Amino acid sequence: MAEQGDRPRGDATGFFSSVDDVLERLAEAGYLASTAVATTVFLADRLGKPLLVEGPAGVGKTELAKAVARVGGARLVRLQCYEGIDESRALYEWNHAKQLLRITAGRDETWDETRTDIFSDEFLLTRPLLTAIRGDEPTVLLIDETDKADVEVEGLLLEVLSDFQVTVPELGTITATQRPFTVLTSNATRELSEALRRRCLFLHLDFPDAELEQRIVRLKVPGLDAVLADSLVRVIGALRAMDLRKAPSVAETIDWARTLLALGADTLDESVVRTSLGVVLKHQDDIAKAAQGLTLV
Amino acid sequence: MSTQGAPASTVLPERLTAFVRALRGHGIRVGPAETVDAAAVLEVLGLADRERIREGLAAALLRADRQRAVFDATFDLYFPLGMGELAATRAAPAADVTELRDRLAEALAANDATALTQLAGEAVDMLGAYGSAGSGTGGWSAHQTLDRLRPQTLLARILAAGRGGGTGGGGGAGPGDFTERLEADEIRRRIEDYRGRVGGEARRRVAERRGTDEIARRAIAPSADQIDFLVANREQLAELRRTLQPLARKLATRLAARRRRAARGQIDIRRTLRRSLSTGGVPLRPAYRRHRPARPEIVLLCDVSGSVAGFANFTMLLVQAMRDQFSRVRVYAFVNRVDEVTHLITTGAADPAALGQRIATEAAVSGWHGSSDYGSALGEFAECHLDAVGPRTSVLVLGDARTNGFDPNVPALRRIAARARRVHWLNPEGPAYWSTGDSAAHDYAEVVDMHACRNARRLGELVTRLLPV
Structure with missing residues (x-):
């Protein structure tokens, strides 16, 4: 190359x-x-x-x-x-135990021989x-x-x-x-x-823009409907703009997409979002704030 | 990159060094080594793609994300999209404001980035010029452009069009009404983005006439942590607020690291000697002194009168966000009377403006008049609330020490200082202004340590350095 x-x-x-x-x-x-x-x-x-x-x-x-x-x-x-x-x-580290074994094994050698031998590659732990x-x-x-x-x-x-x-x-x-x-x-x-x-x-490395994130979701969760992926990414975008304690990242977006797939949801409506918001947000006050911001009743 | 013609080999290094100088002027530390890296980046990438050059230079020159906004604005000035009027991709530019607004609405609905840049150029060209073009006084104003174009008023129209027309373009083909709620916010963000584009375009045009270096120095807003607390406007305060949580987390980590370092290293002589008895008196294994996990207590005493309220509120929220680092945080606010406001500050609602409102309405911080009186406030604190201060307490006083001509009451501060472990005074004014006019800063500075604290970056430094571990 x-x-x-x-x-x-x-x-x-x-x-x-x-x-x-x-x-x-x-x-x-x-x-x-x-x-x-x-x-x-x-x-x-x-x-x-x-x-x-x-x-x-x-x-x-x-x-x-x-x-x-x-x-x-x-x-x-x-x-x-x-x-x-x-x-x-x-x-790196010298393998002390092995060095000791080596020293005891070669009792009748001279010290110089032993020394050069125990500090060789064989006793080096990389x-x-x-x-x-x-x-x-x-x-x-x-x-x-x-x-x-x-x-x-x-x-x-x-x-x-x-x-x-x-x-x-x-x-x-x-x-x-x-x-x-x-x-x-x-x-x-x-x-x-x-x-x-x-x-x-x-x-x-920041959150990707909407277009890229959509492509990521489609790549990672191939079974997800295109329209659903689109609205999913938009909701995530809205959540990120909301000034939460922990904004949802790409990993959470993918998790959410998988969850929706598992739930068999084909559109993103209020009840689906309300029940699955815990996948995306990890703090109770964030969930409350998001529910208010998205006017979920 | 139409600026680089044939003699690129001489123009480019000059431009790059001028760019680097402008960045340094905005407090971004760029050394010669980074400049050499940046030149290597240009060599490797070539000059074909402007966005790639932007990212490449950012990678070589920047060291933190907070510098990015300043970098982008400066980059647009030194590596502009083109010179003069941008070559129109459309056949004819808009004839009047109405047509321009129509096309803008269209582009906003479709979220078409190229069209928006193009329209920003046209708008500045048509609406932004002031003064006479020939003399030195003329130029282009983003403010004037936006004032005449009023892009914010397009919101309702775009929304109505999106609903009426069914499939708008930005993905209006809707799964019911749920995502429609998001639409308004999305359009609002796009309009805000468009305003930024107009600002950048106007800067570019003015820079061509007045010289890039001067505009780079004056017309680029500082990054959030360098905004002066006392002159910050509403948007800047909002921007500052967004940096609060990350800052608090960073400071907490630093405090925790300091605490860990302080916890090791002190040798317990008695236990070391006793241990050494088993090895014939040679202290092979030193014993370290164990720390009692005592965290410091913090008392904040904040001036919340109009002039310094922004600073006080920001600091209150910051300390509150770090409260798990302290065993106890108590916050007192005053204008000319003192009241405890600890219960009013919750991290959930981290909004300094709303906090100021709540303090003003729910706490008794002012008596007969509304101007701040440090003397009587300190006196009242020393009289009624001194039991909040103990030998483990660090007291932080926040305020500009402007007494409005009342008695500064230094003895009251001395009483507080005598009882507390440490007292620090954070003053949002620079030392040059201390003891000018009605400021009693130097009187107070004789009793306690006074530190100038003009922006969020400095505040972060002071908080980690001053607070005990």
């Missing part, structure tokens, strides 16, 4: 040849992208920069990385961030970041919910994301032969540091 396109750069991952190519192939993989998404994915691919995706829950941030992996025929390496994640979970860098095949590295990790981990990510290399003191510096396509996602519960943001391309 890297030979396609007009100017393949040295650090490009080379999954795509143009923005249209991104749109088309992501759609084939079941991910309908907006212009913003397609353009940014193409740039991330071509410039070889990590992609930072921010946005409300349930708009398809993680799904985007998975779709790119499917399209590029790449393996997906996922690092799920959580509070208290550290170097030994994100980067964690997601190192795994993504070491592989030879094309890779998509997904660092999920980056904002959940502590600030110290961001510092760790800086080296990895800017040069795509990791330094293991006993083994030396390991540099990526094949630069992974990197996606970081964040729910913006915490401001990520300026330094990390600067190394990434930024994409704010």
Whole structure:
């Protein structure tokens, strides 16, 4: 793939040849992208920069990385961030138990022989970041919910994301032969540091516009009637404009579409909406407010 | 992209750097590294598709979603759709206002984006010009255009047409009457969007005449978190209100993180030494001091008189939205008398304007006259409500410290400060205005910490920094 396109750069991952190519192939993989998404994915691919995706829950941030992996025929390496994640979970760790076994097994060796042996590849447990860098095949590295990790981990990510290399003191510096396509996602519960943001391309993934959302619903819930999908998306649009505690996202739209299909509803009328509103809205005061706003009696 | 002719290689970098400078002028921090990225983006994407360039540059230059509105407006100025009158796709432009309104109604009903952009151009061209075109004083005004065109009055007509004609175009083919209810709101949003287009178009036309840099500096509205509390108008306050929930969530997370950090790290010497006895006196496993999970109490003391009400209401709702971070929140409001208003503030109805109304009608915040009197209000609080303040309480006083010439009553504030853990005063005026006219800001600042707090971004910083964990 890297030979396609007009100017393949040295650090490009080379999954795509143009923005249209991104749109088309992501759609084939079941991910309908907006212009913003397609353009940014193409740039991330071509410039070889990590992609930072921010946005409300349930708009398809993680799904985007998975779709790119499917399209590029790449393996997906996922690092799920959580509070208290550290170097030994994100980067690498020495397998202490195995090292001890090795030491006890070779009793009559000299210390020098043992030392060079126990700090070799065999005793290294690679964690997601190192795994993504070491592989030879094309890779998509997904660092999920980056904002959940502590600030110290961001510092760790800086080296990895800017040069795509990791330094293991006993083994030396390991540099990526094949630069992974990197996606970081964040729910913006915490401001990520300026330094990390600067190394990434930024994409704010928002709710799709009505036309795109309709296509998404039709793709994900093929059995749904076209007219019903249309009014469904319009109701969702009205709910989003309503200033609720938790606006319904794409995932909820799809859930609702599935619910309507299961209920066998063929039009969206008052009673159907009233009974199934709980699928879309997750707070009692939101439901009350929405019922009032849509003048459901 | 008709602006890039043959000498694109020299024009484009200049344009890009001018664009970046304009963004910096609006408080978006863009470094040279980002500018280089942006240039690489232009190189990779080419200049064929304007929307893709917009998204590409946004990806390279922006770091947060709140900067997007400013970015879009600036982008329209520096990478305009065309120069002068846009080449008409229709054969003939509208002859008069009536025809223009007809076509606008049509486009709004069909939600046709290209037609709407086109009509915005025509409307500005026909209705927006003022002054004489030859002299330097002439220009185009969005306000004048919208005033003459009155797009909001089209709503009823579009709705009637949609019902009468059956299938309108935007999907009126209806499953009964339910989705019809949504129609009015949808059209209203489209009209609002059209007003934005007219504004952008007028800016573009003026920028051509007066120079892009100047218009970029003056005519683009700041992003919501940088709006000055004291001069914000109604729409800006509404915009600000929408940022309230996300801001509260973000601040709560930051407070929680600070609390966690504060909870680890303190070594309990006694327990560490006792533990070390089992390892021969070597403290292998340090023991940490356990924290009692005591959350701070907050007392808000807010001036709700006309001049600073917007600021006070916003802050009240913000603190209330974060109330699970505190063991107790109590809110007192005053103009010249103090009354507790904690029960009036509920997160469900997060509307500062309605809140102000409720406080004015349901609480006794003013006595004989309606102007604020800090002296008597502080005095009354110290007299009647001081039991709300204890050694675990942080008191936040919100107001501009303008006493209308009454006695500032500094001793009352000193009594409150002596009893509380900390007292902070958040002043929506900048330090340059403190102690000018009837302001007693510096008198109060001698007793408590006073912080200037002019916009939502600053408020967020102060809240996370000042509140104890």
